[in-house]
Amino acid sequence: MARPELSIGEVLQLLQAEFSDVTISKIRFLEAEGLVTPARTASGYRKFAAADVERLRYVLTAQRDQYLPLKVIKEHLGALDRGLRPAAGGPPIAPSTTDAGPAADDFGATGTDLSLTKAELCAAAGVSTALLAELESHGLIVADGKHYGGDAIVVAQVAAELSAYGIEPRHLRPFRTAADREVGLIEQVTGPRRTDQTQELAALTVRLHTALVRSRLPR
Amino acid sequence: MARPELSIGEVLQLLQAEFSDVTISKIRFLEAEGLVTPARTASGYRKFAAADVERLRYVLTAQRDQYLPLKVIKEHLGALDRGLRPAAGGPPIAPSTTDAGPAADDFGATGTDLSLTKAELCAAAGVSTALLAELESHGLIVADGKHYGGDAIVVAQVAAELSAYGIEPRHLRPFRTAADREVGLIEQVTGPRRTDQTQELAALTVRLHTALVRSRLPR
DNA sequence: ACCGGACCTCAACCGCTGGTAGAGGGTTGA
DNA sequence: TCAACCCTCTACCAGCGGTTGAGGTCCGGT
Numbered sequence: 001m002a003r004p005e006l007s008i009g010e011v012l013q014l015l016q017a018e019f020s021d022v023t024i025s026k027i028r029f030l031e032a033e034g035l036v037t038p039a040r041t042a043s044g045y046r047k048f049a050a051a052d053v054e055r056l057r058y059v060l061t062a063q064r065d066q067y068l069p070l071k072v073i074k075e076h077l078g079a080l081d082r083g084l085r086p087a088a089g090g091p092p093i094a095p096s097t098t099d100a101g102p103a104a105d106d107f108g109a110t111g112t113d114l115s116l117t118k119a120e121l122c123a124a125a126g127v128s129t130a131l132l133a134e135l136e137s138h139g140l141i142v143a144d145g146k147h148y149g150g151d152a153i154v155v156a157q158v159a160a161e162l163s164a165y166g167i168e169p170r171h172l173r174p175f176r177t178a179a180d181r182e183v184g185l186i187e188q189v190t191g192p193r194r195t196d197q198t199q200e201l202a203a204l205t206v207r208l209h210t211a212l213v214r215s216r217l218p219r
Numbered sequence: 220m221a222r223p224e225l226s227i228g229e230v231l232q233l234l235q236a237e238f239s240d241v242t243i244s245k246i247r248f249l250e251a252e253g254l255v256t257p258a259r260t261a262s263g264y265r266k267f268a269a270a271d272v273e274r275l276r277y278v279l280t281a282q283r284d285q286y287l288p289l290k291v292i293k294e295h296l297g298a299l300d301r302g303l304r305p306a307a308g309g310p311p312i313a314p315s316t317t318d319a320g321p322a323a324d325d326f327g328a329t330g331t332d333l334s335l336t337k338a339e340l341c342a343a344a345g346v347s348t349a350l351l352a353e354l355e356s357h358g359l360i361v362a363d364g365k366h367y368g369g370d371a372i373v374v375a376q377v378a379a380e381l382s383a384y385g386i387e388p389r390h391l392r393p394f395r396t397a398a399d400r401e402v403g404l405i406e407q408v409t410g411p412r413r414t415d416q417t418q419e420l421a422a423l424t425v426r427l428h429t430a431l432v433r434s435r436l437p438r
Numbered sequence: 439a440c441c442g443g444a445c446c447t448c449a450a451c452c453g454c455t456g457g458t459a460g461a462g463g464g465t466t467g468a
Numbered sequence: 469t470c471a472a473c474c475c476t477c478t479a480c481c482a483g484c485g486g487t488t489g490a491g492g493t494c495c496g497g498t
Contacts (some may be wrong), residue, residue, distance in 0.1 A: 178433035212398035215370035
């Protein structure tokens with residue numbers, strides 16, 4: 001019980017068992033990049049708690065096994081910190097895709113599901129509760145109990161941007177209808193459970209939709 | 220009948236719909252790296268078959284959505300070629316569409332102004348003239364005079380893939396309706412000429428559509 | 439026959455990521 | 469007091485993923 005925290009050298013020993021290419025300088029670098037923030041002694045020495053080591057392990061695993069860039073790993077860690085619990089997937093814990101952040105929009109393997117409260121959703125999408133309420137009233141966003149999924153962020157963000165063009169939630173109802181029909185068609189084929197096939201099919205139909213819109217846009 | 224294969228410029232047009240950052244030089248680079256090996260004409264021009272384009276799509280998707288390094292993507296492709304199904308975490312070949320991405324968006328790029336004859340379209344998409352006729356009869360593909368645009372290839376390809384699931388052109392009419400309505404809404408705001416705004420708006424609505432479908436997919 | 443645009447190759451160059459190296463110096467504990 | 473350990477900071481670096489441009493060829497239209 002004397003000292004639950006480890007010096008950087010001790011951390012190195014610990015991690016080198018699992019990750020042969022870790023070095024002291026790398027650990028320091030990762031701190032400089034904001035991926036881990038160990039406490040400090042009065043004299044400035046880093047002291048790593050178990051949680052810090054765990055975090056490093058997560059980073060190194062994601063790098064080695066999923067080839068993720070540090071930028072992305074950092075976002076994942078940030079999402080975890082904010083209490084956004086992903087559902088299933090990756091290594092130690094699952095990565096989160098949807099944020100205001102960079103792309104990652106497939107229907108596939110990395111299927112990640114956030115669960116947000118109303119307040120979190122509004123904050124993440126940068127919209128007012130009034131807009132959210134309106135979106136809900138038109139069925140564009142639906143809560144599962146008290147929680148919203150990650151896609152709701154995108155819906156809310158886009159709706160907000162569209163309103164700058166004078167397009168309001170009530171104009172968007174047909175989108176809801178179209179999406180429902182689309183999903184209905186998919187479920188007719190694959191059944192009511194989500195499978196790989198469901199996702200493949202969804203990717204296809206969305207691609208179809210996109211191509212159709214493009215083809216009908218004025219030249 | 221002349222030419223079932225596409226030139227590099229035509230491939231560019233096709234892919235830019237989905238991947239806004241693809242360039243000619245990037246395609247050539249990917250060939251140099253051995254990720255795709257288009258055939259050549261007698262005079263040395265590259266000619267891409269549908270399979271080559273599919274391969275590029277796979278590469279670009281894996282890069283964008285999974286952040287995989289080219290080296291790894293190459294291995295996956297190699298494995299696929301050898302008939303192995305990709306193991307953990309790889310997308311089969313039916314990944315994402317419109318990305319909810321950073322800065323750039325799908326519709327921002329240059330206009331897709333391919334102009335293909337019926338035969339070329341069928342060859343490029345790998346579909347029968349019968350299927351094409353059916354798609355036309357349901358208004359999913361329309362010819363401008365005797366020629367088809369680049370999006371028609373995507374529509375035809377997707378329709379072909381969907382038919383493997385028992386989904387036939389007549390089931391796809393609602394997609395046409397939805398796309399028409401969507402474009403109508405956009406034109407109401409931006410007028411009947413194609414402008415940057417048109418494209419921005421289209422990118423937004425397609426993103427909305429995608430998010431809605433995702434959100435309504437079975438959990 | 440000619441012209442412009444699309445295509446070719448090859449070599450040089452570039453920005454970013456993910457670190458490493460090492461100088462110069464403080465801290466700790468035996 | 470000394471070795472081992474830790475600190476910061478600046479400089480540098482290699483590889484990845486392309487881009488740029490010079491110089492030249494090919495092809496469809498008039």
